[in-house]
Amino acid sequence: MVKVSDCGADIMYDANKIRNDFPILAKKINNRQIYYLDTSASAQKPFCVIDKMHYIYTEAYANPHRGSYYFADAITTEFEKARQTVAEFINARESREIIFTRNATEAINLVASSWGKDNLRSGDEVLISEAEHHANLVPWQQICLATGAKLVVTPVDDNGNFLEDEFIQRLSSKTKMVAITAMSNVLGTVFPIEQITEQAHKAGAKVLIDACQFAVHNHIDVQNIKCDFLAFSAHKTYGPSGVGALYGKAELLQKMPPYQFGGDMIDNVTYERTTFADIPARFEAGTPASVQAIGMAEGLRYMTNLGLANIMAHEKELTQYTLMRLKQVPNLKIVGQAKNRGGVFSFAIADIHPQDIAFILNKENVFIRTGHHCAQPIVNRMGYTSLARASLGLYSTTEDIDALVEALLKAEKFFREN
């Protein structure tokens, strides 16, 4: 257990107690407890998020920014308060630097498409890492194909460590954008995003950070990182699905053309031409996922109330425990053993297919992810087509890890040919 200082009062960070905030974790399947180890794919939701969304739908729902009556005012206030909460969570200077999107993938697509179209030309380069999720790879690849720019990939070593020298070698005056993950969803590697940003800026490039995994486990300060853009999604930070956030420096966002067109992103419309609204509205065409955005803020508030430092300390301790326990499974190889890593564990057991492993784990109510994790190039680079992955959340306990290891031992025995 870890000491927590919440509102000045010292209480203990007790994940077992925190679990009570998450109704789904109490669900029994076949009369047995469940062990949720797939937070990297999507986190479970605390009561406060569910209750807040229920409250909006039952007490304060209308279309935000459109009507001028009680409900419209109420939800508009909540929606803009949510934007402020997201801004504070990542320490953005002002709330208009936060664009609500469908998810992080859309946030990155927005930058690749809008910023990319205006700023990328033949001969320019976009630099990404070898460990990118498809969401921070395919949008760049496609805008490069459309503009004639070149996609350059900086490698990781066999343990998944970021290689600074390789990165610097690939940086040049041609580099216009460095789009990089803060934490790999496959390897668990935490990337040195402050140094990467500093180097990239020296070369004259802009920087986009994919913070989807990182935001779940770590404190984010965009003014400290100094990145130009940062994307993350609500469903991984204990909020609802259907919404994500793009942070962009106001001076950059203001220069970017709209990404989609339609309602509420306009200033003035005639049949001949349209002038567009200022940021953030310019990038939020159509009725937004308002209730989800409000739920997102509630999830972030929940994390803030627990204390990011406490969540980090808890997960760090549990990461060490997991690494130690996984060693006890015969023939298990952890794929991704970077020095600086978080609570994401991809692994293989001999030549047993991960899907076979997951089948047995599911029977034991241990829920993990299998497959290519929407990051085929890095899975292939590590020598696999498919991997099993367990990941931690702020509610994970040693009991979850013990159940995982026990189920893995059973699976290993089950598939071993005698």
Place this chain on the structure above:
Amino acid sequence: MSIDDLIDNFAFFDCWEDKYQYVIDLGRQLEPLEDEYKCEQWKIKGCQSQVWLVPQFNDSHIHFRGDSDAILVKGIIAIVLLIYNDKTKDEIKRIDIAQIFAKLGLEENLTPSRRNGMMSMVAKIKEYADMI
């Protein structure tokens, strides 16, 4: 072995471990496909593991061979092939796979999830049947 024999065999199992150990055994007994067939041409899309299905047309009947890199899926393939192999187009169309899997107690393998792609495989078998 006929499908009825298989249903009889499955009736003996009273826990999932024994049932799926038997499925694995069926997978291990399935003649592996030669590497030359493990290519894009014969791959079934939409499976988390790799699944290959190769038809051999014999007049009005089709004989299938299949393989997977996941052993449980391979076992399920063995059962699916036992059900569909050496049948005519009309016979293939009449088969109620959901009902047979329910009798075997393997209905969890027919979910629409991409987990094991069994539905994709059955759809492909019917597609080949249409070519007769």
